[in-house]
Amino acid sequence: MTNVAVINYGPRLDYPAMLSELTDRLHVFSHHELRNTQGLAHYEFVEDCESVPYAELMIRRLARDEPFTHVITDNEYDLERAARLREEFGIPGQSSASALSFRDKLVMKETASRTVATARFARLETVADLTRFIERCAYPVVVKPVKQGGSRDIVVLRGDEDLVAFSRRPWRDDLMAEEFIEGPMYHVDAVLGHGYRFVASSRYLRSCLGVFSGQNNGSVQLHPQDAFARRLEEFLDRTLEAFDTPDVSAYHLEVFHTPEDELVLCEIASRIGGDRIPLLTRTTYGVDLHTTLLRQLCDLPVDPPPTAPPAEIHGSVSILPQGRPVRAPGRPPFEWVRHYEVNEQLAPDAVTLHSASHLCFVVVCGADSAEVEQRLLQAEAWLLARLEGPAMEPELTMHQV
Template sequence: MTRTAASRRLLMVMPYSQFVRKAAEAGFEVWAIWDPSLREREYLDEVAAHARELLLTDFGDEAGLRALIAETVRAHDIGTVLHLGAEESMPPAVAEAEALGVSPNPAAAVTALNDKAAMRELLAAHGLSPVRSQVAATAEEVAAAVARLPLPVVVKPARASGSRGIALVRDIDDLEEWTGRVTEGALAGPYLIEEFLEGPEFSVETLSADGEHHVIGITAKQTTGAPFFIETAHVHPAPLGPEERAALHAVVIGLLDLAGYRFGPAHTEIVLTAHGPRVVESQTRLGGDRIPLLIETASDYDIEAAIFRTLAGEPVEPPAPRHTASVGFFFLPAGRLRSVEGVDAIRALPYVQALHFPFQPGDELPPTTNSFTRHGYVVVDAESPAEARARIARVRGLLRADVREAALAAPEGVLR
């Protein structure tokens, strides 16, 4: 395919700094749009270092964001607009890109995947991954729906991420706890109420090109379980047999086909139940929790760079894992950090690929109620899942934190 000048001009909304660098390395001229309230100036400078121009706006002003996208596309003859960041600002960005004829995906496809209620409705309409569910507009409607349904059920905001606002409701006390939490967190509806899916959890990373979906890898997940279902560790590649792997591939590719997704990464979460794989949710972005680093550690495959190579016209070649990689998260008591030891010893371990512990003595550690309030992580490589578990355990043992615990106990379900 002949590449025109416009096809090499890329506008990215909310691009992480490495995305801009890797897009430039793939031969693109990049314009970037960010909300300055979401990142510190130093980080925005990193974004700007590899961009032709960094443009700043308020993502909460949807009309302003759309206007800036349109102005930039027309002023610079932009060939493609991509949004690979957080889902909250995707709808106006993709809608405007589609209206301008520079979106690689229909806006409807992005909505069908990112909105949990829309995704569930799409799957139900085609009999794929059947899950009993209802949608409620308000917390009051959730209470009425829960009263009609056999318990337990899972309740969650349809448009939130990072385990925010999710709960297993087994009785009225669970419902009251959830109602207070979503109210305090300003997590608005609609809300999805669905049957509780039992079984091991996985995430499936895909990369699509021209409507063809390629499975890049499957990651096994460990969570706290009820009530918050916060991820505690992941291992990649997931230890699965050929039949289980094929079943996960089929349901994820089926979902992407039904949604009409054409290009880019998708992160789909699955529970492998006794009745087969069931989709929990999907997003039109890369997986969080350092999953791209797990893939690269296990397979020497940079999925972030592959997005831009694919956009430039190169074929997608899924990797073959050669090692095991795992991420383990830190869960400490909530309270004031008096002292911490072991960070340097952890960094010195030859199998540690990344360590993130962003706290200093004197800092206040928040209670862990979702993925955003965990207390850091470590990424290790290994030759097997068992060795990876042992190495994560060793790292956690080396991190010795003296915390003056908060007066209120940490919420139920938080690991100590």
């Protein structure tokens, strides 16, 4: 009989709705408190779930009474933990080695470099490793933890003053350096399974690192019939040729497009993209990435991916926290706005901590990427002009991913 252990991160995932056939066979340990837990075999909210070993310990104990047939997670930080449990229980799925190759950015680049271009990189044991890398590659260089996400704790060193300032920070034992690549960054989001293939490509509105200097972040979808979208999809396939991939997985690929018209890998993860990517994908294609992935991981049927081109594509832009109390504006008054949402959980003096940090965000539609981008910039300007006054209750709140 099917018995499923779930290590959850997403605060809005509805497991009884997504996996309705298995509700009473789901044992869910969650980083966030979930709203709908009705009928679950087991549910616990675990504070700091991705950082503490409690879920892993309890899943092993539950398995003594009834063995698990599936161990699944929606969280990148739990991929290795879920893989360890599957291997221990003899359950098919992504192996620990495969999970590590997508989680550790240095291992990832060593692996991917077999089939695609990557920036030059090096592991940093000491500051001497960093200075040698700078001598070899020249400024600017990027320094980041090998297993972090959301652009957290990334530093760009653009000159010797930055290096000296960086040397005053506590040294970490999980750092790597990589060459800075010029050019816009694209992301490719996919779910691949037994006879199932869904791939969509987008361009980041601005650099993900720009949020730490006050630039609002967002994405602009590419039309699937765009020649560059097909080129990005081919790059995804070539990248995955280098990896040991599970039968079913999601992928989030980030790739630079250089001024010389080259594609250079930034990173690839075996998970669903974060921020507004699931919402944009559902709005354009009618594909719920989480449901599509998790049902296949549990050997449940899914609707086939769409084959007809979408009538319109979408993009989003997020207004950053301001570090001071402000009033979130109401919905922008444009007919092409498809969704507007205010972050109810944001503290009045919150600052930007990662690339998905936001005070509010807006989703717009358009016939092509150029129109979507123009409308995003218009909506962004409208919102920024109306950030004012002390924090108040949001004028509009939408409760959907």
